[in-house]
Amino acid sequence: MEKRTMIAVKDLVKQYGDFTAVKGISFEVFEGEIFGLLGPNGAGKSTTLEIIETLRQKTSGEVWVDGINLDENPEAIKKIIGVQLQSSGYYPGLNLVELIKMFAGLYNQQVDPKALLRLFNLEDKANARYKALSGGQKQRFSIATTLINKPKVIFLDEPTTGLDPQARRNLWDLIQQVRDQGTTVVITTHYMDEAEFLCDRCAIVDSGRVIAVDSPDALIDNLVASGFERKKEVKKANLEDVFIHLTGKDLREA
Numbered sequence: 273m274e275k276r277t278m279i280a281v282k283d284l285v286k287q288y289g290d291f292t293a294v295k296g297i298s299f300e301v302f303e304g305e306i307f308g309l310l311g312p313n314g315a316g317k318s319t320t321l322e323i324i325e326t327l328r329q330k331t332s333g334e335v336w337v338d339g340i341n342l343d344e345n346p347e348a349i350k351k352i353i354g355v356q357l358q359s360s361g362y363y364p365g366l367n368l369v370e371l372i373k374m375f376a377g378l379y380n381q382q383v384d385p386k387a388l389l390r391l392f393n394l395e396d397k398a399n400a401r402y403k404a405l406s407g408g409q410k411q412r413f414s415i416a417t418t419l420i421n422k423p424k425v426i427f428l429d430e431p432t433t434g435l436d437p438q439a440r441r442n443l444w445d446l447i448q449q450v451r452d453q454g455t456t457v458v459i460t461t462h463y464m465d466e467a468e469f470l471c472d473r474c475a476i477v478d479s480g481r482v483i484a485v486d487s488p489d490a491l492i493d494n495l496v497a498s499g500f501e502r503k504k505e506v507k508k509a510n511l512e513d514v515f516i517h518l519t520g521k522d523l524r525e526a
């Protein structure tokens with residue numbers, strides 16, 4: 273079946289003064305997939321995301337989201353995307369239900385706060401304030417809030433950084449659920465195990481350029497076909513598996 277393009281980025285360039293952070297990036301994100309932008313620190317991932325999110329001016333190149341050209345109608349793009357806020361974006365005095373109602377009001381949307389919290393396993397935190405949540409709960413809540421305007425695509429910038437293995441795996445399940453319900457997900461991460469588990473396709477970005485785009489499986493197969501072999505035989509489990517096996521999958525949060 274022909275895949276529909278949700279995001280198209282063509283020859284994107286971003287200069288900060290004399291420094292070119294993004295050097296002519298092109299890629300496509302298909303509807304209904306989890307697409308990863310992977311790359312070392314300073315590769316230009318956040319800059320690229322922020323340009324697509326309409327939060328940052330590009331120097332040149334073109335961007336379309338759901339067929340809408342960024343230069344022609346950034347306001348229309350804002351309406352169909354969900355962006356994860358940083359912690360500072362949440363009013364400290366409001367509880368989770370009040371925060372959801374506030375965002376729903378801003379977006380002029382009807383939302384059932386309890387149903388949304390249930391979806392993200394935060395039902396019993398309905399009356400808690402954001403700052404009282406654990407790291408994993410904060411991440412779950414911030415992903416929940418990206419869905420309030422019923423977006424076609426959400427952007428998650430390093431959503432699992434700083435979380436324990438249980439909270440990370442739980443968040444992976446939730447992100448897949450969001451995708452399975454029809455929302456396209458664009459994610460940045462430094463964790464290759466996360467990208468391998470979660471992403472349908474990913475772009476590897478280095479020094480402002482896209483150096484590979486494919487499914488994790490195909491990228492690995494290409495490397496193996498080129499004659500690459502790991503030095504050490506891979507064990508059937510890793511230390512994280514040991515940790516999860518010993519400590520269980522239950523979330524550790526009050």
Ligand SMILES: Nc1ncnc2c1ncn2[C@@H]1O[C@H](COP(=O)(O)OP(=O)(O)OP(=O)(O)O)[C@@H](O)[C@H]1O
Nearest residue numbers: 288289291293311312313314315316317318319320
């Ligand atoms: N406002 C700015 N002014 C000047 N340089 C900037 C600015 N924002 C980012 N940069 C530089 O642009 C480059 C790309 O930064 P960016 O944050 O997009 O990278 P990244 O791939 O998201 O990195 P990280 O993984 O560390 O978040 C870096 O060298 C960064 O120092």
